[in-house]
Amino acid sequence: MRPFHFPSSRSSSSKLLTDLLGFALVLVLCVACSIGSCTDQEKSFLLQFLAGLSEDGGLAMSWQNDTDCCTWEGITCSTDMMITDVLLASKGLEGHISPSLANLPGLLRLNLSHNSLSGELPWEDLVLSSSIIILDVSFNRLSGDLQELPAQTTIRPLQVLNISTNLFTGQFPSTTWKVMNNLVALNASNNSFTGQAPGSFCISAPSFAELDLSFNKFGGGVPPDLGNCSMLRVLKAGHNNFNGALPDELFNASSLEYLSFQNNGLNGVLNGANIIKLSKLSVLNLENNMFSGKIPKSIGQLKRLEELHLGGNNMYGELPSTLGNCTNLKIIDLKVNNISGDLGKINFSSLSNLKVIDLLTNNFNGTIPESIYACTNLIALRLSRNNFHGIFSPRMNRLMSLSFLSVGGNAFTNITNALHIVKRFRNLTTLLLGGNFKHEALPGDETLDGFENLQHLEISGSSLHGNIPLWLSKLSNLKKLELCYNQLSGSVPTRINSLSFLYYLDISNNRLTGEFPTKLTQIPMLKSDRRTYQDERVPGMTIYSSFSFFKYRQYGAFFTAINISKNGFTGVIPPEIGQMKALDILDLSFNSFSGEIPPAICNLSNLEVLDLSNNNLAGPIPSELNKLHFLSAFSVSNNDLEGPIPTGGQFDTFGNSSFNGNPKLCGPMLSHHCISQKAVPVSTLSTNQSSDKFIFGITVGLFFALGVLLDQIVLSRLRFLQF
Numbered sequence: 251m252r253p254f255h256f257p258s259s260r261s262s263s264s265k266l267l268t269d270l271l272g273f274a275l276v277l278v279l280c281v282a283c284s285i286g287s288c289t290d291q292e293k294s295f296l297l298q299f300l301a302g303l304s305e306d307g308g309l310a311m312s313w314q315n316d317t318d319c320c321t322w323e324g325i326t327c328s329t330d331m332m333i334t335d336v337l338l339a340s341k342g343l344e345g346h347i348s349p350s351l352a353n354l355p356g357l358l359r360l361n362l363s364h365n366s367l368s369g370e371l372p373w374e375d376l377v378l379s380s381s382i383i384i385l386d387v388s389f390n391r392l393s394g395d396l397q398e399l400p401a402q403t404t405i406r407p408l409q410v411l412n413i414s415t416n417l418f419t420g421q422f423p424s425t426t427w428k429v430m431n432n433l434v435a436l437n438a439s440n441n442s443f444t445g446q447a448p449g450s451f452c453i454s455a456p457s458f459a460e461l462d463l464s465f466n467k468f469g470g471g472v473p474p475d476l477g478n479c480s481m482l483r484v485l486k487a488g489h490n491n492f493n494g495a496l497p498d499e500l501f502n503a504s505s506l507e508y509l510s511f512q513n514n515g516l517n518g519v520l521n522g523a524n525i526i527k528l529s530k531l532s533v534l535n536l537e538n539n540m541f542s543g544k545i546p547k548s549i550g551q552l553k554r555l556e557e558l559h560l561g562g563n564n565m566y567g568e569l570p571s572t573l574g575n576c577t578n579l580k581i582i583d584l585k586v587n588n589i590s591g592d593l594g595k596i597n598f599s600s601l602s603n604l605k606v607i608d609l610l611t612n613n614f615n616g617t618i619p620e621s622i623y624a625c626t627n628l629i630a631l632r633l634s635r636n637n638f639h640g641i642f643s644p645r646m647n648r649l650m651s652l653s654f655l656s657v658g659g660n661a662f663t664n665i666t667n668a669l670h671i672v673k674r675f676r677n678l679t680t681l682l683l684g685g686n687f688k689h690e691a692l693p694g695d696e697t698l699d700g701f702e703n704l705q706h707l708e709i710s711g712s713s714l715h716g717n718i719p720l721w722l723s724k725l726s727n728l729k730k731l732e733l734c735y736n737q738l739s740g741s742v743p744t745r746i747n748s749l750s751f752l753y754y755l756d757i758s759n760n761r762l763t764g765e766f767p768t769k770l771t772q773i774p775m776l777k778s779d780r781r782t783y784q785d786e787r788v789p790g791m792t793i794y795s796s797f798s799f800f801k802y803r804q805y806g807a808f809f810t811a812i813n814i815s816k817n818g819f820t821g822v823i824p825p826e827i828g829q830m831k832a833l834d835i836l837d838l839s840f841n842s843f844s845g846e847i848p849p850a851i852c853n854l855s856n857l858e859v860l861d862l863s864n865n866n867l868a869g870p871i872p873s874e875l876n877k878l879h880f881l882s883a884f885s886v887s888n889n890d891l892e893g894p895i896p897t898g899g900q901f902d903t904f905g906n907s908s909f910n911g912n913p914k915l916c917g918p919m920l921s922h923h924c925i926s927q928k929a930v931p932v933s934t935l936s937t938n939q940s941s942d943k944f945i946f947g948i949t950v951g952l953f954f955a956l957g958v959l960l961d962q963i964v965l966s967r968l969r970f971l972q973f
């Protein structure tokens with residue numbers, strides 16, 4: 251039995267729908283008993299399309315010349331045996347799209363999305379087709395420019411055009427749309443279109459409702475003509491090069507529900523009289539532009555607003571208290587602006603739908619308002635780099651859904667109290683507290699249990715004293731632990747090896763003593779050569795790190811590191827260190843390690859940064875170190891090493907600063923040349939090694955030097971924190 255489809259996909263009322271369904275049922279029964287087949291002509295158009303494919307995904311098995319093409323895979327016919335639908339999404343098709351499809355006289359819907367089709371789109375044939383109403387060629391590799399089409403007089407039926415995620419280039423046609431009186435949706439996102447954006451759709455198409463131009467290279471001003479689109483619901487234009495202000499006319503498009511221009515070069519202020527015209531707005535995303543001025547009071551009238559993204563602009567002034575009227579808000583993202591004042595002026599208790607509040611890097615002051623604790627659905631709260639102060643309120647424990655909490659770089663006090671409150675958040679995976687609690691003691695209190703799911707804990711730059719507490723080794727899901735720039739003393743607890751997922755440990759710049767914590771070398775995650783781990787983050791919450799920006803720029807979540815530099819560690823570097831095969835970064839500098847560099851260190855084949863400088867190491871530099879192909883930053887300066895510097899491999903790229911301060915070392919880059927130099931043969935970087943690793947290496951190399959330099963210059967208060 252052949253499936254029956256309505257000629258049009260849209261019907262206007264449910265009454266009509268019921269009538270039609272009844273009618274359809276009769277027709278279906280009819281079809282079931284009738285005999286018929288598609289025309290030979292239609293068959294040949296389909297076979298021409300098939301012939302244009304270099305990979306047909308098995309289509310030829312079904313598309314047999316001697317069978318009725320209405321039964322072919324992906325083909326649907328109407329009752330009168332006209333082909334209405336060619337639906338071949340995700341069939342693994344490769345090759346060209348033959349214009350022959352446009353000759354199918356009754357074709358209504360053509361869907362070729364999610365294939366690997368390439369070459370040009372038969373634009374004129376398909377878009378100017380006198381039958382096609384839905385054309386979806388998204389997610390392919392189609393390329394070329396889309397030409398302006400010759401002047402037409404006949405109105406075309408096209409309603410939906412999706413050409414997103416292809417490789418189209420050039421200016422977007424602007425006049426073609428005059429005959430598209432039925433156009434409802436156009437998705438041109440994620441191509442490389444340039445020039446002025448099209449805006450004149452609504453002169454001819456009164457029902458135009460969705461326009462997606464995002465991820466292209468459109469430039470110039472935002473087309474004011476879009477304001478004439480009285481039915482426009484969705485306008486997405488993020489990640490382009492638009493500049494200038496949002497035109498006043500745009501705000502005439504009062505049906506807008508989704509408006510996004512993030513990551514462009516727009517400026518000007520948000521006009522309060524304009525914004526209230528968009529009373530149906532549910533998403534406003536103007537992130538990462540150059541908007542200035544205040545957030546208008548009238549924003550409180552956008553009752554349907556769910557997402558407000560204004561981060562990365564130059565907005566200032568106080569947050570209007572009317573924001574508390576937007577009771578549907580789920581996301582408030584104002585990060586990296588200069589918004590000031592006491593947050594307590596907003597009554598958050600009416601905003602119980604809130605999931606994300608991101609105020610990173612602003613000028614807010616006062617305490618965390620108590621009303622925020624009514625937002626029990628909050629998943630992410632980031633208040634870092636403001637001027638908040640005070641202690642965590644006991645009512646904070648109502649935020650039981652929190653998964654991400656970042657308050658670094660404020661002036662909060664009483665870390666004991668803070669930890670006892672947040673330990674109860676079962677879903678908490680990321681806790682960033684650094685730069686607060688100045689000169690307090692890191693509590694060693696055994697009752698600090700909980701933190702069941704904590705993966706990333708950072709309490710750096712707080713001048714905390716005390717020992718590294720035992721309760722830390724009970725955080726069995728911990729992946730990243732950062733306690734750098736404090737005044738912690740004593741040794742590293744031997745139970746540290748119970749943190750079996752730990753891959754990133756930074757306890758540098760403290761007063762820790764004792765031998766190298768050999769238990770670290772037993773941590774499964776550090777031993778494994780599989781590199782599949784990734785942090786489970788709250789979607790949209792990128793963690794920023796000013797420290798890594800300077801030193802190990804692209805470090806991010808995926809780099810495995812042990813940094814115990816600038817402490818008082820003594821004794822030898824144990825050979826077990828060679829077990830931590832996952833390590834990208836090993837920094838033991840500025841301690842008092844003695845003895846020889848264990849040759850086992852050469853087993854750390856992923857190593858990109860190795861800093862052993864400023865210790866008391868003696869003996870030779872293991873020559874096999876030149877086999878570490880990714881090593882891009884290396885220093886053993888200021889030790890007591892002797893003998894020749896290895897040659898070959900990455901060692902040919904290190905300058906004398908890597909070796910200075912070892913009078914007994916000799917090598918070509920030092921003034922002290924070796925008497926007889928044996929060339930050590932070494933394999934060069936093989937070509938199949940991943941290129942991003944190589945790029946990372948270059949960046950690290952560059953910023954490593956800069957980082958060391960910056961250590962010696964002024965230390966900004968917050969340089970080493972994560973947010």
Ligand SMILES: *[C@@H]1O[C@H](CO)[C@@H](O)[C@H](O)[C@H]1NC(C)=O
Nearest residue numbers: 290293294297298314315316
């Ligand atoms: C399909 O069959 C028809 C006759 O039924 C024939 O004329 C035509 O050449 C065939 N096409 C192909 C591609 O084999």
Ligand SMILES: *[C@@H]1O[C@H](CO)[C@@H](O)[C@H](O)[C@H]1NC(C)=O
Nearest residue numbers: 339361363384385386410412
């Ligand atoms: C095309 O097919 C894909 C996969 O089935 C579907 O997601 C998409 O919505 C279809 N396009 C149109 C315009 O219906």
Ligand SMILES: *[C@@H]1O[C@H](CO)[C@@H](O)[C@H](O)[C@H]1NC(C)=O
Nearest residue numbers: 363386388410412435437460
């Ligand atoms: C292409 O865009 C149309 C209109 O927005 C949409 O209905 C369709 O689902 C999109 N196709 C895919 C594969 O997402």
Ligand SMILES: *[C@@H]1O[C@H](CO)[C@@H](O)[C@H](O)[C@H]1NC(C)=O
Nearest residue numbers: 414415437439440460462484
């Ligand atoms: C346009 O297509 C992209 C996929 O490339 C999709 O993510 C986006 O949601 C679509 N836009 C609209 C308005 O449907």
Ligand SMILES: *[C@@H]1O[C@H](CO)[C@@H](O)[C@H](O)[C@H]1NC(C)=O
Nearest residue numbers: 414415416417439440441465
């Ligand atoms: C944009 O296209 C690229 C390939 O050209 C693809 O990898 C990426 O996922 C697409 N982005 C979106 C948002 O669809």
Ligand SMILES: *[C@@H]1O[C@H](CO)[C@@H](O)[C@H](O)[C@H]1NC(C)=O
Nearest residue numbers: 449450452453474475477478
């Ligand atoms: C948009 O609408 C205004 C007022 O309704 C009109 O003056 C203007 O000509 C229209 N623009 C276009 C391009 O149609």
Ligand SMILES: *[C@@H]1O[C@H](CO)[C@@H](O)[C@H](O)[C@H]1NC(C)=O
Nearest residue numbers: 477478497498499500501502
């Ligand atoms: C559209 O906006 C402009 C400028 O804001 C205004 O002068 C004009 O009257 C508006 N047109 C309509 C139809 O609302």
Ligand SMILES: *[C@@H]1O[C@H](CO)[C@@H](O)[C@H](O)[C@H]1NC(C)=O
Nearest residue numbers: 550570571572573574575597
């Ligand atoms: C909107 O917020 C203001 C300030 O918080 C308040 O005075 C006013 O009553 C609110 N209006 C509505 C309709 O809720």
Ligand SMILES: *[C@@H]1O[C@H](CO)[C@@H](O)[C@H](O)[C@H]1NC(C)=O
Nearest residue numbers: 564566567587588589590613
């Ligand atoms: C931020 O705003 C304050 C006034 O609230 C002003 O003094 C300061 O200069 C502004 N900072 C920047 C970087 O614009």
Ligand SMILES: *[C@@H]1O[C@H](CO)[C@@H](O)[C@H](O)[C@H]1NC(C)=O
Nearest residue numbers: 568590591592613614615616
């Ligand atoms: C908080 O900031 C506002 C606006 O910048 C300022 O007027 C006020 O004095 C500040 N309050 C405190 C306690 O610093």
Ligand SMILES: *[C@@H]1O[C@H](CO)[C@@H](O)[C@H](O)[C@H]1NC(C)=O
Nearest residue numbers: 627649650651652676677678
């Ligand atoms: C914690 O997360 C899980 C899984 O995402 C979810 O089912 C649960 O409701 C969350 N718990 C709370 C208290 O939000």
Ligand SMILES: *[C@@H]1O[C@H](CO)[C@@H](O)[C@H](O)[C@H]1NC(C)=O
Nearest residue numbers: 641663664665666667668670
């Ligand atoms: C810090 O908080 C704890 C627990 O709430 C409390 O017992 C202690 O007295 C507080 N310490 C200071 C210095 O206020």
